[in-house]
Amino acid sequence: MRIDAVDFYYLSMPEVLDIGDGSQDALLVRVQAGEYVGWGECEAAPLVSIASFVCPMSHSACKPVRDSVLGQPIDTPDDIRRIGDLVRAQSLDLLQADHTLSGIDVALWDLLGRRFGEPVYRLLGDARATPKLPYASQLFGDTPEETLQKARAVRAQGYRAAKFGWGPYGHGTPDADADQVFAAREGLGDDGVLLIDAGTVWLDDVDAARQRLDALRACRVRWLEEPFVSGALGAYRQLAAHAGPVRLAAGEGCHTYHMAEQLLDYAGLGYIQIDAGRIGGISVARKVVTAARARGVTYVNHTFTSHLALSASLQPYAASEPDAICEYPVEPRQLALAITAEHILPDADGRIYLPEGPGLGLTVNTAGFAPYLVDVEIRVRGKTIYRTPAL
């Protein structure tokens, strides 16, 4: 069978706030091949990814993503990988293409899973999925008091791990940042796993990051995430040498396998965090899982949007160690929840399980997300090349 149609749906909250909350919009992808349908999600900047799918060709290595996808045979997982290679070659000079491909790749895995009646992780070669320990991923409060309340709230909800990030962290003094971390630890309690996300705030300034280490150690923070931008390998390695027992985590910005490999090889990480909606999809994320295991670095999903994206992000490392940690967005906007009919919820022990249904194991709820659909039209030379498709 062949890929007959690829449709993009841009969803957004009526108002998008200027905060580090990636669940305020979404770009869904629906792929159809014969009688089968699969859904995926691209991370970030929906309009730009749509443009990269439909834009006119610039030259032979800068084609719209569409040219490498529509009409392609899709019968086996190898076809998905072949399509990914084709996109990377034919859209080599189209920077946005990796993000766009990501949602398509996810949708193709969902589609093949449905065709074969298997969860995606089984198509990837894993016999069973182990439960994960979700960490409640959220933004710092504007004040330590607010962070304290947020930490108490997630603890009361039964989470055994929590991550705080962005907001004021790293923008004030080291003492102000320490107050935030101590507040998080106090609210979470002594036995919770505490993670801190600096959101690349120090770019590649090792000294700025080092000034925060004492507080992180005192609060027994398991990892410090993204003190630097993804490419600052030397800065990561230098900080890692000083940070023990706090480990460094990074990788969400990777949009190719090789970027992740470089982090694994040169940055001294304890954890590599991959967003299947950015790195080129489940196919590339799976390659990173294998590479991370070979190097003794722990793989963790990155996801901050819908449960469709959450399921996609978990498939590549479904067969992790029991109780491996996973990112879990606890304060998503309504649109992110509206995308799927079912949700992946923690059980009484605070664990989550991958859905066992075919594909990603979730039903996309078109009626649910319809109110958030953004009408887009792109016209080139008087001809409409994209118009938000009907549901």
Place this chain on the structure above:
Amino acid sequence: MRIDAVDFYYLSMPEVLDIGDGSQDALLVRVQAGEYVGWGECEAAPLVSIASFVCPMSHSACKPVRDSVLGQPIDTPDDIRRIGDLVRAQSLDLLQADHTLSGIDVALWDLLGRRFGEPVYRLLGDARATPKLPYASQLFGDTPEETLQKARAVRAQGYRAAKFGWGPYGHGTPDADADQVFAAREGLGDDGVLLIDAGTVWLDDVDAARQRLDALRACRVRWLEEPFVSGALGAYRQLAAHAGPVRLAAGEGCHTYHMAEQLLDYAGLGYIQIDAGRIGGISVARKVVTAARARGVTYVNHTFTSHLALSASLQPYAASEPDAICEYPVEPRQLALAITAEHILPDADGRIYLPEGPGLGLTVNTAGFAPYLVDVEIRVRGKTIYRTPAL
């Protein structure tokens, strides 16, 4: 003074061919601040870069590029660098943003150069520009015979150096590739500098690349360019260990400073090739010049479009060693030539000189490029957020 307006102009040949010729379209940027105007050019995928400038915000680290540019103070080179940092922070999750920023950064340097009556390279701190030895950059012929004729033609035009790339190279057998390289050497003559561009064809397959080395050595090829994708640092390093005296060249795919730094630190390159229209503009390219010198790697421009882009690509390493090599597109499409009133032409000795006028030293010819203007309209929620501006 403040940035009052940023306008994008998408140009294209009426027909874009499926060949590796990046001069078939172009994205020009005009920036206005007070009474001053500057022009720049972004490499590749015009519609996608336009979308990244005007798209709605996704969250605080995924804003349209516009939000970090319009209204910003612009009085000194430090303002240009500050704006670049702001774009990188506020569009962290918008992958295309680096390409879009690149043209804006170039236009801002042009604008400040015009304001202060100085060429850009002088604003960068170089007292004088040294002449460059342009290499005639072109595609392989479809057959060795065609390549032979192309090489003879550039030699007859007085070029002392030539690069052949893309086309069939790397797609057939090592013997077929060798025939192409021998044809290029024969046509260019014994004394010409010969460069070969593999266009990332072997991805990260070191063995495939090694099979081509004997022919490259026999033909005294100075560099083998992009045998692998930009991120395949380990593959580059392995090949470099076997390739002498042929040196490796790479870097055109870099869209951040750190990507270039990684190539410098880990890939065993002899040459780093930076496209100011992709890496974030002249500001970032200049950082790479400094880093390359510190590591004994030779910096070379990458450019394959207009003379506006050529001038921009030369400014960061204007004060190179005399007769440093530079990329020079010899078979650009008409639109690329139509963009500027003046052109940077080799003298009788086959050298080129940077323009000495203010800014990039070239006059953008709006009447000349008007026939190539592509009409684009982007509508979101019924409102036009981009329409090709009037000239």
